[in-house]
Amino acid sequence: MRLLVTGGAGFIGSNFVHATARDRPGVRVTVLDALTYAGSRFSLSAVENSIEFVKGDITDAGLVNRLVAESDVVVHFAAESHNDNSLTDPWPFLHTNIIGTYTLLQAVRKHCVRYHHVSTDEVYGDLALDDPGKFTEDTPYNPSSPYSSTKGASDMLVRAWVRSFGVQATLSNCSNNYGPYQHVEKFIPRQITNILSGARPKLYGTGKNVRDWIHVEDHNAAVWRILESGEIGRTYLIGADGELDNASVVGMILELMAKDPDDFEHVTDRAGHDLRYAIDSSTLRDELDWQPRYTDFREGLLATIDWYRENRAWWESNKDAVEARYQAQGA
Ligand code: NAD
Numbered sequence: 370m371r372l373l374v375t376g377g378a379g380f381i382g383s384n385f386v387h388a389t390a391r392d393r394p395g396v397r398v399t400v401l402d403a404l405t406y407a408g409s410r411f412s413l414s415a416v417e418n419s420i421e422f423v424k425g426d427i428t429d430a431g432l433v434n435r436l437v438a439e440s441d442v443v444v445h446f447a448a449e450s451h452n453d454n455s456l457t458d459p460w461p462f463l464h465t466n467i468i469g470t471y472t473l474l475q476a477v478r479k480h481c482v483r484y485h486h487v488s489t490d491e492v493y494g495d496l497a498l499d500d501p502g503k504f505t506e507d508t509p510y511n512p513s514s515p516y517s518s519t520k521g522a523s524d525m526l527v528r529a530w531v532r533s534f535g536v537q538a539t540l541s542n543c544s545n546n547y548g549p550y551q552h553v554e555k556f557i558p559r560q561i562t563n564i565l566s567g568a569r570p571k572l573y574g575t576g577k578n579v580r581d582w583i584h585v586e587d588h589n590a591a592v593w594r595i596l597e598s599g600e601i602g603r604t605y606l607i608g609a610d611g612e613l614d615n616a617s618v619v620g621m622i623l624e625l626m627a628k629d630p631d632d633f634e635h636v637t638d639r640a641g642h643d644l645r646y647a648i649d650s651s652t653l654r655d656e657l658d659w660q661p662r663y664t665d666f667r668e669g670l671l672a673t674i675d676w677y678r679e680n681r682a683w684w685e686s687n688k689d690a691v692e693a694r695y696q697a698q699g700a
């Protein structure tokens with residue numbers, strides 16, 4: 370199989386490339402990544418001899434057409450992915466998430482190439498903290514941020530290209546991932562690297578907002594399951610029943626890093642901050658026989674802390690710029 374992975378130098382994409390090289394030696398991987406601030410060649414160092422890397426933009430129709438024509442399958446991870454950035458400057462989110470997806474869809478349509486679209490549970494908006502319900506494949510789209518609205522728009526393009534043009538596509542909407550190679554702007558790496566840098570973790574607002582955590586390896590195993598057995602045109606929700614409020618996650622990080630439980634700060638809340646995400650992944654489990662393997666969050670978090678401790682060179686050069694950006698926002 371000739372597999373084109375967009376965004377393969379980012380967090381989830383690089384873990385996907387590692388897992389593919391490890392578990393599926395027969396797959397020939399090409400990564401297309403623009404190496405924005407969020408992408409790093411160093412995330413692919415361990416596999417650089419077994420993949421092809423192309424630095425380029427997914428909105429470059431000529432390049433995308435050429436690479437898609439040489440592929441059997443496209444998995445599309447590339448995106449502007451951080452909510453806070455989308456609040457300060459939405460344009461790159463429209464450009465990459467909407468125009469980029471459109472460009473890929475036109476290419477897979479032209480060359481009849483199988484396509485998997487990686488999306489987020491945030492397209493469904495949020496749930497009340499006391500709501501017993503979870504998101505399902507039938508939950509109406511109701512995105513809150515510029516990021517999630519552009520992801521929702523890209524999902525709609527995929528659905529339309531399946532229906533109107535017969536594109537062979539599947540979609541997945543996953544909850545919050547954690548694990549190695551996640552950019553230090555994101556919640557868990559930011560708190561771990563704050564402590565490793567001698568700063569205190571920063572909690573937005575009350576800290577009661579809930580996220581549904583899944584290990585990145587479990588997300589990527591689900592993507593492979595959908596690629597191999599998913600039904601064309603279908604959307605699959607990916608989640609591992611990992612609901613935790615942010616204050617509890619900060620508390621666990623402080624404990625695992627041998628810090629005082631009160632050694633954190635409350636900072637300015639995110640505008641429009643979604644309260645709670647929760648995924649009902651029973652379709653994926655029942656129909657495609659997928660199960661998460663990393664079910665002990667504490668254990669996964671400890672391994673993630675160890676990874677950031679052992680890989681300072683990977684994150685340290687980005688840390689000051691990220692914190693300066695947050696400081697300007699009072700966060
Ligand atoms: P990330 O920000 O870590 O990585 C994004 C990658 O895309 C980077 O390598 C970047 O260089 C590349 N990229 C950005 N714009 C590009 C462009 N125009 N052309 C080519 N490459 C470009 O993101 P992530 O957290 O790994 O997320 C990957 C995908 O998974 C995204 O589509 C995101 O919406 C989705 N997702 C993420 C999560 C999560 O918890 N992180 C959960 C569910 C879904």
Ligand code: DAU
Nearest residue numbers: 450451452489491544545554555556559571572573578615
């Ligand atoms: O649900 C899937 C989504 O998860 C993905 O689509 C996004 O790409 C990914 O970034 C993530 O979005 P969130 O906004 O939930 O993730 P983030 O890591 O930015 O924040 C997680 C929670 O932690 C959120 O409630 C905000 C809070 N937070 C975040 C930061 C950076 C803090 O309390 N303090 C912080 O310093």
